[in-house]
Amino acid sequence: MKAISGTNLEQAKSHNRRVVIELIRTHGSLSRAAIARMTALTPQTVSNIVEELERSHLLVAAEAQKLARGQPIIPYSINPAGAYSIGLELGRRRASGVLTDLSGAVCARIERQVEHPDPQQAMPVLQSIVEHLKQAFAFDQQRLLGVGIALPGRYAEGGTTSLSPQSLPGWQGFPVGPELEQRLNAPVLVENDATAAAIGERLHGVARGLASFVYLFLAGGGGIGAGMFLDGHLYKGSRNNAGEIGHIIVEPHGRLCSCGKRGCLDRYVSPSVAYDFMGIADTEGLSPDALDALIDRGSDGLDAWLDQAVQPLRQTVDFLELAFDPETIVLGGSLPTSLMRRLAERLEPLHDPIDPGRQRTVPRVMIGMTGKDTAILGAAALPIFSETNPRFDVLQKPVG
Ligand SMILES: [Zn+2]
Structure with a gap:
């Protein structure tokens, strides 16, 4: 059994440094006083960390804001070239x-x-x-x-x-x-x-600053997976395979899946199934623009795919909300933006939430990064x- 590891000063220093970077990243720019207030670190500790991060080029100081009284305030932000x-x-x-x-x-x-x-x-x-x-x-x-x-x-x-x-x-x-x-x-x-796509979305995208979200990744070549941040942790499971939700059965005795089971989510919602319905045999032979244009134009095949995909996806959103209580579910993937938009439009109305009275600060479902760069920017x-x-x-x- 793995022992619970203790913390030493070096680890604490490294952690505090990361907390400061994360805080500035999610807020855009912050003064030392604001960082100290928000992290509950001492002003001296914050000063040391900010100085070190500025020396290593990760932070840049903006022009000092002069106040009528007291010390001028210097806001710090992330240095993109750092x-x-x-x-x-x-x-x-x-x-x-x-x-x-x-x-x-x-x-x-x-x-x-x-x-x-x-x-x-x-x-x-x-x-x-x-x-x-x-x-x-x-x-x-x-x-x-x-x-x-x-x-x-x-x-x-x-x-x-x-x-x-x-x-x-x-x-x-x-x-x-x-x-x-x-x-x-x-x-x-x-x-x-x-x-990787979930990490990209948390660093630079719609999930910035969210502690708990599930990212539903629709791979252009087929396959659906989930990336999960739960209470600020990247959750990977006991053997790193958490989130293999493409193989949840949504249709008992349904279509045969590559995993050997029948009726998996993958076989209804994957972009590759959409292309089958639309009669597109080779998407890699098409430019992304040409594929986008085909989807924008619409077709009976596309409508037929949406008709059979929307209920399994709605059921999956319901399941993820009930199982993990995330702030939001992000839909994204290396599929054409037009295809994701069509699918998301059809998703409403979602199943009733378990907590209808909840004050929401973010929507239940958000569209994240789509298009051919999603995976590579995640990487x-x-x-x-x-x-x-x-x-x-x-x-x-x-x-x-
Ligand atoms: Zn399967």
């Missing part, structure tokens, strides 16, 4: 990479054509993308936090090795993270696409999250 991150994505036909700054803004992007690559073919391509990204934009390379890669799939016993690009052969058991790390000589973080968020998110398992201090 750190950088690289996100990678690998599909059947396309390998891509982005370089983002600390605010998540894309500074450079590179795409390469691939053809159903096995690991031996893909690794040099990913390595070359990273090397070119580092040359494509002028920045202090000491400030590169690391490289994130988002992959669809489940975790095998003991780690990340069974995550693999969808329906590509030769990836089962391949150690993506350690192999890339060796080639790139930089920290590499591997995460499943739904969790780029991984090193930033790992470096700056408060570690609630180290120690807990009320914030706000």
Whole structure:
């Protein structure tokens, strides 16, 4: 059995530093006095942390606001150029990479054509993308936090090795993270696409500042997964497979699923099912704009897909609300924005909530990031999250 770990001064320092970054990130800019008030840290501790973060370029001071009396107030904000991150994505036909700054803004992007690559073919391509990204934009390379890669799939016993690009052969058991790390000589973080997208949404998107939300990720290539932040923790489950909700049965004795069961959510709501209904055989052969135009135009096939998808999705939202009591459920994914919009429009009315009298500050369902960049921006968020998110398992201090 794992012992409960204690905290020492170093851990507490690192945690407090992360709490300050997170607070400034969610509020835009804050003075030292405001940070001290909101974190319950002493003014001296806050001063030390802010000075250290300013020295390491993660924070910048804005012009001091002069007051009629007393010391002028200096607001601090996140310095976008204070750190950088690289996100990678690998599909059947396309390998891509982005370089983002600390605010998540894309500074450079590179795409390469691939053809159903096995690991031996893909690794040099990913390595070359990273090397070119580092040359494509002028920045202090000491400030590169690391490289994130988002992959669809489940975790095998003991780690990340069974995550693999969808329906590509030769990836089962391949150690993506350690192999890339060796080639790139930089920290590499591997995460499943739904969790990576949830992290991106919490750092830079509609879930910024939310402690509890469920992100429902609809993968363009098929498959539905959930990324979960519960009480400020990223929740991953006992074997890292929490959120595999695409395989919840929504239709007993329904359509056969790749997992062997019948009637799974995936087989009704996945974008790939939408394309089947619309008679589009090869979405990777279409440009995202062409696909968007097809969906915007509408068709009998699209309507038929929506008709059979909306009830299973509504049921899933109901289940997630009842099971986890989140502040909101974010719908997003690497599917065309027009497809997500159509689905979300049809979702109302939702099932009655268990607490109809509740005062809500955010809607029950929100639309998060959609489009082809969703997973790759989530991947780029991984090193930033790992470096700056408060570690609630180290120690807990009320914030706000
Ligand atoms: Zn299934």
